[in-house]
Amino acid sequence: MTTDDSHHDDASPDEDRRQSGAAWREPDAPSGDDPVLPDGGTEAEGADEATLDPWGSSTIADYRKLFEQFGIEEFDEVLPEVPNPHYLMRRGVIFGHRDYRPVAEAMRNDDPFAALSGFMPTGDPHIGHKLVFDEIIWHQQQGGDAHALIADLEAHSARGLSWDEIDEHATDYVLSLLALGFDPEEGTLYRQSDNREVQDLAFELGAEANFSELQAIYDFDGETDISHMQSVVTQMADILYPQLDEPKPTVIPVGPDQDPHMRLARDLAARMRYFGVTEAFASFEADGVERTLLRQAYDAREDYAEDADRPRCGEAADWLRDHQPAPADARESVVSKLDEAGKEPLRPRIRFLDRNATDVAFEALIEAIDGEKRVYDEHIDTFDLDHVEAEELARQVELDNGGYGFQPPSSIYHRFMTGLTGGKMSSSIPASHISLLDDPEDGYDKVKSATTGGRSTAEEQREKGGKADECPVYELYAYLLSGDDDEFAKEVYDECVGGERLCGGCKEQAAELMAEFLEDHQEKRAEWEDRLDELDIDLDSDRKRSGAD
Numbered sequence: 405m406t407t408d409d410s411h412h413d414d415a416s417p418d419e420d421r422r423q424s425g426a427a428w429r430e431p432d433a434p435s436g437d438d439p440v441l442p443d444g445g446t447e448a449e450g451a452d453e454a455t456l457d458p459w460g461s462s463t464i465a466d467y468r469k470l471f472e473q474f475g476i477e478e479f480d481e482v483l484p485e486v487p488n489p490h491y492l493m494r495r496g497v498i499f500g501h502r503d504y505r506p507v508a509e510a511m512r513n514d515d516p517f518a519a520l521s522g523f524m525p526t527g528d529p530h531i532g533h534k535l536v537f538d539e540i541i542w543h544q545q546q547g548g549d550a551h552a553l554i555a556d557l558e559a560h561s562a563r564g565l566s567w568d569e570i571d572e573h574a575t576d577y578v579l580s581l582l583a584l585g586f587d588p589e590e591g592t593l594y595r596q597s598d599n600r601e602v603q604d605l606a607f608e609l610g611a612e613a614n615f616s617e618l619q620a621i622y623d624f625d626g627e628t629d630i631s632h633m634q635s636v637v638t639q640m641a642d643i644l645y646p647q648l649d650e651p652k653p654t655v656i657p658v659g660p661d662q663d664p665h666m667r668l669a670r671d672l673a674a675r676m677r678y679f680g681v682t683e684a685f686a687s688f689e690a691d692g693v694e695r696t697l698l699r700q701a702y703d704a705r706e707d708y709a710e711d712a713d714r715p716r717c718g719e720a721a722d723w724l725r726d727h728q729p730a731p732a733d734a735r736e737s738v739v740s741k742l743d744e745a746g747k748e749p750l751r752p753r754i755r756f757l758d759r760n761a762t763d764v765a766f767e768a769l770i771e772a773i774d775g776e777k778r779v780y781d782e783h784i785d786t787f788d789l790d791h792v793e794a795e796e797l798a799r800q801v802e803l804d805n806g807g808y809g810f811q812p813p814s815s816i817y818h819r820f821m822t823g824l825t826g827g828k829m830s831s832s833i834p835a836s837h838i839s840l841l842d843d844p845e846d847g848y849d850k851v852k853s854a855t856t857g858g859r860s861t862a863e864e865q866r867e868k869g870g871k872a873d874e875c876p877v878y879e880l881y882a883y884l885l886s887g888d889d890d891e892f893a894k895e896v897y898d899e900c901v902g903g904e905r906l907c908g909g910c911k912e913q914a915a916e917l918m919a920e921f922l923e924d925h926q927e928k929r930a931e932w933e934d935r936l937d938e939l940d941i942d943l944d945s946d947r948k949r950s951g952a953d
Contacts, residue, residue, distance in 0.1 A: 405639045405656055405665040406522040406555040474663055476500040476817060487511050490542045491888050492535065492818060498657075500817040502666055506653035507814050511546050518646035518654040519543035520551035522596075522639070524559045525573030528839040529580045531884055532821045532829055539657035539816065541585045548655075550591035551646050552581055556945065557596040557638055561631035567945045575936070575943045580840045583928035592646075593941040596638055601648060606634070606641035612675040613637060613668070621664050636668070643669040643813050651799060651809040657816050666815045673810040678765050679798040680757035684785060685750050686717055687778075688741045693734040697724060701742075702750055717745035754794045756784040765805035772801055821883060822876045826855030841926070844919040851880065851915035857900075858907035870900040870907065877907070877914050885917040 479501050483489060485508040492498045510517035521536050523529070529537075544550035554574040559565045565573075578593065586593075596602060618624050618633055643665070646654050656666060674680070684690065685698040701720040708723040709715035721742035724735060742750075756773075758766055770779055775788030786794065799809040823829035823836030838847050857875030859865040872878040878900060886893035899905035936943065 405643055405658060405662050405669070406524040406558055474667075476502060476660070476663065477504075479504070479816065482508060485509070485512070488546065490539065491886070491890060491893075492538065492883070494890060495882050495893065496819075497535070497883055498539070498816050498818045500660065501815060502663075502670070503812060503814040504655060504816055506811070507548075507655045510653045511548075514547065516549065516650060516652040517543075517547075518549040518551065518652055519657065520553070520643065520646050520654065521657050522553040522555040522558075522642055523577045523581075524555045524563065525570050525577055526559055526563050526565060527573060528841050529577050530829075530837045530839045531880075532837065533577070533580075534584065534840065534884065535818050535821070536657050537581050537584045537586070539818070540581075543655065543657075544587060544591055545585075549646055549652075550586065552578075552586060552591065552593055553599075553642055554578070554595040554941075555635075555639070555642070557631075558635040561629070561635045567947045571943060571945050576841060578936075578939070578941065578943065579929045579932050580925070582932040583925050588939055593939060595941060595943075595945075596642065597945065597947060598942055599645075602638065602641045602645050605644065605648065606637045609640045609644075609672050609676070610634075610637040612672050613640075617668075621668055636665075639665055640669050640672050644673060644808075644810055647808070647810050651803070651811050653811060653814060655814045655816060657818070659820060660817045663815070663817070666813065670812045673812050675759070676808050676810055677759055677798075678761035678802040678805070678807045679769065680759050681791065681794045681798050682755050682757065683791065684753050684755040686742070686745050686748055687780070687785075688745060690738060690741065691734075693731065694738040694741075697734060697738050698750070699752075700724075702752060705750070715750045717742040717748045717750050720750045751787070753778075753785045753787050754789050754791060756786070756794065756798055758782045760807075761802075762805060765801060765807065768805055769798065769801045772797055822879055824850055824854040824876050826876060838918065838922075840922070840929075842922060844922040844926075847922045848915040848919040851877065851918045852911055854880075854911065856907040856911065862906055865906055866903040869903040870905065872897050872900040875900070877911055880914050880918065885914055885921065 479498050482504050507517050519540055521540055540550050540552055556570045559570050683695055701724055705715040706712045709719050721739045724739050773786050778785040803809045821829050825836045829837045838850055854877050856877050857871035881896045882893050
């Protein structure tokens with residue numbers, strides 16, 4: 405969930421260039437007024453799998469594989485539902501999401517929602533981090549309850565940084581966040597080591613996770629220290645922290661390397677709930693595939709039931725044997741359950757499952773359900789509520805009886821920025837990135853020295869056009885230098901691929917814009933530096949004085 409610069413460190417130059425995306429139009433695409441968004445990346449030879457490592461180096465040569473392998477959804481599909489979308493969304497830099505629709509719906513309806521991301525202070529903040537800063541700030545400007553945290557416990561345990569180093573870098577991250585527009589009076593800034601509520605929540609979440617699970621997700625082994633493992637549940641607590649006062653849709657903007665954290669956080673949010681709410685058709689339990697078959701059998705009841713208003717489970721079993729040859733395992737399983745249920749009616753209902761409810765909460769839910777219901781030892785069936793009404797009722801009863809009522813956190817995923825040298829972007833390679841602390845003249849020089857997607861000669865460039873999709877300099881325009889001006893970003897792209905724009909002039913313009921950005925950014929940082937005492941965050945850790953290093 406935290407952002408640092410480590411996720412590029414092992415990516416090859418060819419793979420990184422394929423990641424750039426953010427193109428308005430492929431060179432051979434038809435012209436038109438509307439921008440053509442990228443499709444999730446280009447196929448990379450030999451890149452059969454995407455590897456997601458929150459602390460290591462994620463090489464993602466084909467972003468589409470994330471949709472297939474990990475269930476990340478394409479952001480294009482939810483984009484029309486987002487009011488006033490950020491330019492990173494419009495340009496396809498934000499390419500994927502998990503369950504972002506509840507956040508978009510909250511925005512449209514002026515309902516409460518939250519955004520949070522963490523920053524691991526392992527080095528200077530750079531233009532890659534600016535993506536996450538901008539995403540947090542934009543959600544705050546849309547009315548969200550914005551949270552930004554310094555992941556100092558993670559930096560100390562997973563990276564081995566001293567508390568002196570952490571404090572220095574933490575101050576730099578906070579200053580850049582504020583300079584870019586984060587409102588500390590409307591939002592929340594904190595560091596993990598000082599937030600007791602986060603640490604207490606992490607303790608509770610830790611009771612729902614085990615070593616085998618962390619080993620499977622993060623490849624932990626016998627050499628992994630306990631503090632590193634503890635930092636995982638601390639991050640889970642960070643993700644759910646905005647919901648402590650009130651359950652609400654919450655989005656975590658991250659790079660795709662952080663997706664393992666998001667999957668675990670969503671699982672833990674569900675495990676902490678008192679009740680699960682699902683659809684059922686009889687007294688027995690059924691999984692998702694089995695419920696699909698049960699729905700099909702119920703919908704076909706007029707074809708086989710002696711009384712279509714009261715189909716029997718045994719009748720449905722006979723129908724499924726004849727009409728549903730696949731999937732074989734699920735069919736055999738559900739047919740066996742239906743046979744055992746025999747003459748029990750097959751009837752749709754909503755089921756409340758007892759996950760972690762106290763006895764008092766379970767009895768309160770029974771009392772709260774109006775209309776026809778069936779009460780069992782570990783679940784309650786109701787026949788007069790739809791799924792949405794049942795979810796709201798379960799959450800309210802949970803909250804009234806001391807539970808958290810967490811909603812599963814959402815996430816959005818942005819592309820990694822390519823290094824200016826054409827390969828990896830890494831803090832260990834100064835020429836590959838531009839620090840938000842760089843002198844404007846140094847930023848100018850780095851852009852002027854950057855690799856481009858240009859052709860070998862100016863004549864070839866004019867004839868064939870440049871390769872903006874593989875150009876780190878064009879990325880600077882699309883990700884940062886064009887700001888909210890879509891027409892400018894599109895103009896740069898079209899002129900490049902059309903052969904009108906040559907690399908020398910393009911880099912000169914980008915270098916000047918970068919110097920202007922850095923100068924303005926650092927002036928704003930300086931203004932905030934004199935106001936740090938106003939913030940409700942301690943940037944000078946007590947831990948170093950306790951000998952914790």
